[in-house]
Amino acid sequence: MVHYKLQYFDLRGLGEPIRLILHYVGQDFEEKRIDFFSDEWLEFKKKTPYGLLPVLLVDGVPIAECRAIGRYLGKKFNLLGKTDLEAAQLDSIADFFLEYFMEARPYLFVLFGIPYKENDKEKLYNELWVPKNAETFPRLEKILKESGSGFLSKDGISWVDFFVAALNYTINKNLPETFRNFPEIKKHVEKIHGLPELQEYLGKRKVTDL
Numbered sequence: 350m351v352h353y354k355l356q357y358f359d360l361r362g363l364g365e366p367i368r369l370i371l372h373y374v375g376q377d378f379e380e381k382r383i384d385f386f387s388d389e390w391l392e393f394k395k396k397t398p399y400g401l402l403p404v405l406l407v408d409g410v411p412i413a414e415c416r417a418i419g420r421y422l423g424k425k426f427n428l429l430g431k432t433d434l435e436a437a438q439l440d441s442i443a444d445f446f447l448e449y450f451m452e453a454r455p456y457l458f459v460l461f462g463i464p465y466k467e468n469d470k471e472k473l474y475n476e477l478w479v480p481k482n483a484e485t486f487p488r489l490e491k492i493l494k495e496s497g498s499g500f501l502s503k504d505g506i507s508w509v510d511f512f513v514a515a516l517n518y519t520i521n522k523n524l525p526e527t528f529r530n531f532p533e534i535k536k537h538v539e540k541i542h543g544l545p546e547l548q549e550y551l552g553k554r555k556v557t558d559l
Contacts, residue, residue, distance in 0.1 A: 353378035354406040356397070358385045361414045361519060364403040366512040367422070369541070372550040373511070374426040415512070416443055423508030430457040431504045439509045442492060442501055446485070446509075450516050453481040459556045460523070486531050489513070493533035499540050514541035519559055 353371065357364030371378050383390050383402070394400045398413040405411070405418045412418050420440070423429035430436035446534040456478040459470045500510050517538045520527050527530045528535040542551060 352406075352408055354381060355379070355403060356381045356383070356393075356406065357403040358383055359555070360385070360388075360559050361515065362559055363516075365518075366410075366508075366515040367403055367405060367415065367418055368550070369511045369515055370419070370422050370428065370508055371425070371545060373544060373546045374422075375546065376426070416440075416447060419443065419508045419512055426453045428506065428508040430502060430507055435502055435504060439502060439507050442489075443512055446489065446513050447514070449481060449485040453478055453485075457519070457523075457559060463559075482527060486528070486534060490531045490533050493537055499537065501537075510537070510541055514538050518542060523558065 350521070355364060355367055355371070355378055357367075357380075360478070361514060368380075383393055384422055394402075397404050401413065401416055403418060405421070406412050407421075412421055423436075423439075430439050456473040459473055492501060493499075498505060500506050501513065502509075514537055517528075517534060521535060521538050526540075541547075
């Protein structure tokens with residue numbers, strides 16, 4: 350039996366989509382949760398492939414980078430898309446959305462008091478958060494509306510749904526006005542987090558801002 354061990358910080362972040370996928374498919378896994386602000390992380394990061402988390406160990410072999418982990422699990426558990434073309438389209442959505450999140454998240458850092466090189470919250474909101482959202486969410490809303498399935502693909506759920514919904518959950522939880530004009534995005538977050546396979550985990554999940 351394959352042994353999975355997820356290494357990530359003690360928060361949702363980029364590790365949460367991986368947790369959701371593993372719980373959804375009913376796959377047992379071990380976790381190593383690390384305090385981002387601890388001395389332990391300063392030492393632990395030296396042992397990771399690229400000095401970053403998440404890392405998924407598969408029988409002790411590390412896979413780094415969240416999208417690579419997602420694609421691996423998607424292939425392993427039939428969440429990759431029904432055709433190579435569909436898989437590529439889903440990959441493009443994952444890349445598009447994660448690029449947005451990585452560019453926009455400094456505002457979330459400052460909002461929750463996480464040290465960042467730019468700490469002017471109002472400036473980050475007006476010059477980063479608002480324009481990035483305006484570029485991203487109309488496109489994502491269109492993808493969901495055109496799929497007609499409630500998921501990002503018309504053919505059903507994929508690993509990318511967990512990534513997009515998990516990150517949008519953080520936005521919807523803390524800044525719900527963001528999705529006022531994007532009902533399909535809000536419904537997508539609720540649909541993924543309403544999956545029966547996730548309820549036991551979500552019922553006991555640790556509450557964190559991010």
